Amino acid sequence: MDPPGANGKRMVEPRRRPLARAAAAAVAALLALLLVAAAALTLQIRSQVTAAATDLERMAAAAGDLPAKVTPPQIQAFLATIPAPTVLTGRFGQTVAATGPAELWARGEAARIADLATTGSSATVVDGAVQVTRPLGSSRAITLRRDVGTAATTVSSSTMLVVGGLALLLALLTGAAVYAIERRRTARLRRSMA
Numbered sequence: 001m002d003p004p005g006a007n008g009k010r011m012v013e014p015r016r017r018p019l020a021r022a023a024a025a026a027v028a029a030l031l032a033l034l035l036v037a038a039a040a041l042t043l044q045i046r047s048q049v050t051a052a053a054t055d056l057e058r059m060a061a062a063a064g065d066l067p068a069k070v071t072p073p074q075i076q077a078f079l080a081t082i083p084a085p086t087v088l089t090g091r092f093g094q095t096v097a098a099t100g101p102a103e104l105w106a107r108g109e110a111a112r113i114a115d116l117a118t119t120g121s122s123a124t125v126v127d128g129a130v131q132v133t134r135p136l137g138s139s140r141a142i143t144l145r146r147d148v149g150t151a152a153t154t155v156s157s158s159t160m161l162v163v164g165g166l167a168l169l170l171a172l173l174t175g176a177a178v179y180a181i182e183r184r185r186t187a188r189l190r191r192s193m194a
Contacts, residue, residue, distance in 0.1 A: 018182030026175025033167035038113075041155050041163070045117035045125075048152040052130040053123030056144045059084050060134040068138045072097075084144040091139035104129060104145055114153040125153045 075097050085100020110125040123132050128150040133143045
């Protein structure tokens with residue numbers, strides 16, 4: 001509570017801790033900028049993946065189905081109608097047949113940001129590739145995969161450093177501006193009380 005002044009009215013105490021307010025503003029600005037940057041990078045990955053995923057979904061839908069009892073020539077003929085590298089899996093998840101380069105199917109998981117970018121999509125991302133899985137009858141499934149390049153499914157460390165550096169710089173500028181404003185306001189209040 002403010003002490004009463006000479007005229008019996010309460011005096012307004014000058015604001016204190018402009019440095020603490022500036023630090024809080026800088027941290028808030030940094031967090032907000034990093035969230036915006038992460039959202040922008042995620043949307044960039046999603047836009048690069050979407051076109052390939054749409055083509056793969058169209059091809060998977062057009063593929064048709066296999067009979068319950070299938071022979072190897074029927075499997076080969078079925079896979080030959082699909083213009084993308086494809087894996088046919090059996091009812092227990094085992095690979096029955098595959099087309100396309102083995103390197104494409106040997107890729108590992110994508111970066112976490114790519115998983116976030118495709119949340120809610122029917123497509124999934126592996127390291128540098130997009131894939132779509134479609135269930136078939138008799139508990140089988142086909143998975144179509146397309147190479148889109150590693151750059152489309154991840155964010156490079158140099159990009160992360162630049163984005164983080166810019167966010168930090170803007171946050172520091174925000175903190176400095178808040179500090180200057182708070183110091184000026186405190187000085188004005190002290191002069192008005194004198």
